[in-house]
Amino acid sequence: MLKKIFHTHLILVFLIMFSCRDPFEPKLRDIPTEVLVVEGYIEVEGESFIRLSKTVPVRSTQASPVITGAKLSLLNSNNGRWDFVEKEEGIYSLIGNFPPFDSYQLQIELPGAKVYRTENLQPVVSPEIEELGFVRDQNGVEIFVSTRGNDQAQYFLWTYQEHWIFRPGVISRLIFENGLVRFREEDERIDLCWNNNLNPKIVLQNAARFEDNRILQRELVLIPNNSEKLTERYSIEVKQMAINQEAFDFWEILRKNSDDIGGIFSPLPSLIRGNIYNVSDEGEPVIGYISMGKSATKRIYIDINDVFPWPVFIPEYEFCRISFQDTIPPTDKAIFEAFGRGDRMPARDLRASNGEIIGYFGAPTQCVDCTLRGTNVRPEFWED
Numbered sequence: 184m185l186k187k188i189f190h191t192h193l194i195l196v197f198l199i200m201f202s203c204r205d206p207f208e209p210k211l212r213d214i215p216t217e218v219l220v221v222e223g224y225i226e227v228e229g230e231s232f233i234r235l236s237k238t239v240p241v242r243s244t245q246a247s248p249v250i251t252g253a254k255l256s257l258l259n260s261n262n263g264r265w266d267f268v269e270k271e272e273g274i275y276s277l278i279g280n281f282p283p284f285d286s287y288q289l290q291i292e293l294p295g296a297k298v299y300r301t302e303n304l305q306p307v308v309s310p311e312i313e314e315l316g317f318v319r320d321q322n323g324v325e326i327f328v329s330t331r332g333n334d335q336a337q338y339f340l341w342t343y344q345e346h347w348i349f350r351p352g353v354i355s356r357l358i359f360e361n362g363l364v365r366f367r368e369e370d371e372r373i374d375l376c377w378n379n380n381l382n383p384k385i386v387l388q389n390a391a392r393f394e395d396n397r398i399l400q401r402e403l404v405l406i407p408n409n410s411e412k413l414t415e416r417y418s419i420e421v422k423q424m425a426i427n428q429e430a431f432d433f434w435e436i437l438r439k440n441s442d443d444i445g446g447i448f449s450p451l452p453s454l455i456r457g458n459i460y461n462v463s464d465e466g467e468p469v470i471g472y473i474s475m476g477k478s479a480t481k482r483i484y485i486d487i488n489d490v491f492p493w494p495v496f497i498p499e500y501e502f503c504r505i506s507f508q509d510t511i512p513p514t515d516k517a518i519f520e521a522f523g524r525g526d527r528m529p530a531r532d533l534r535a536s537n538g539e540i541i542g543y544f545g546a547p548t549q550c551v552d553c554t555l556r557g558t559n560v561r562p563e564f565w566e567d
Contacts, residue, residue: 216240219299220247221291221459221471224424225257227283227306228477233267233275235291238470249273254292259285283308289473291459299469302458307336307476309425315481316400319490323407327400328421330479332390336425339388340434340474343403345380346562347417352503352550357529357543359522362515364529364543376553377562378411385438387431409496413487418565420482426474433457433472484566503550505530510542521545528552 223233235250255267267275283306291299314329390396457472511521528551533542
């Protein structure tokens with residue numbers, strides 16, 4: 184999330200460009216182009232993840248590079264030290280239980296000897312999620328969360344991950360392989376897939392604004408009408424984190440910079456400091472704010488029957504059709520000519536009254552193979 188938001192700080196130049204008749208090439212030499220980005224949250228119980236990456240120049244088309252080979256450690260006020268392990272490239276993990284009343288720092292040692300630390304981290308324990316639910320209205324399906332704050336936990340940050348089942352434009356259980364057409368095995372199916380949204384928007388709320396610190400039905404997601412997310416079954420897992428006021432202010436400004444910029448009256452970009460600094464050069468910009476505490480999580484599922492009727496429109500499949508006008512004879516030559524290039528797939532077989540296959544009908548591969556837009560591997564957590 185953070186690696187993308189940094190580039191919103193440069194959007195101001197486009198406001199200038201649109202106000203000029205002549206082409207304008209802004210000079211960006213004074214803006215750092217490889218800034219350290221630190222993302223994550225440290226749990227006092229269980230597993231924590233920290234992701235390290237760097238920003239790229241605004242005109243670059245490459246993805247933000249992750250940082251591998253770093254050494255991350257959690258330090259406490261009693262000289263305790265717990266080392267992270269690099270679980271995958273750029274992703275560092277720590278498993279443990281840590282007293283919530285202690286004070287901590289995250290230390291990051293990058294290849295090349297640069298060392299960064301967070302300011303002191305005081306864990307905040309989140310109350311439980313009281314309700315995670317949804318309601319349907321004329322705009323679609325709104326998913327909301329409710330909780331109650333307390334004296335220690337008033338500021339809240341929510342993240343979530345969405346997963347859903349979708350179907351391709353043309354359903355087929357046939358496969359062309361080694362010059363022949365056969366029926367697919369169960370693990371070869373490409374007519375049922377899952378998709379996901381793992382980098383959602385920033386959602387915040389201050390419980391002190393409400394009576395009894397009770398946050399009721401804070402909107403997290405609005406699934407618009409006709410969305411493929413509710414084709415069959417949808418799941419959302421919500422993580423609720425209680426944070427301090429400084430972290431809340433950081434995320435609120437970041438939210439405005441990522442969500443609100445775009446019009447002439449929108450907030451100007453803000454390059455704000457988080458709570459991470461270079462121990463040898465505190466003036467070096469670093470993007471990120473690390474918090475620590477005990478989060479609360481909850482997952483719900485929504486079935487098509489819960490919101491029926493729910494018509495679905497998927498633009499990629501708008502013109503997908505089976506070519507019933509073109510019957511492909513079941514000969515090796517005809518089958519290879521029809522499906523050998525890979526741009527078409529067998530969609531249906533044609534049978535005589537005695538059950539013998541006398542031909543096939545095809546459809547474009549992008550209409551048949553749902554793995555081109557998702558995965559046919561069932562998520563480990565998925566429940567039917």
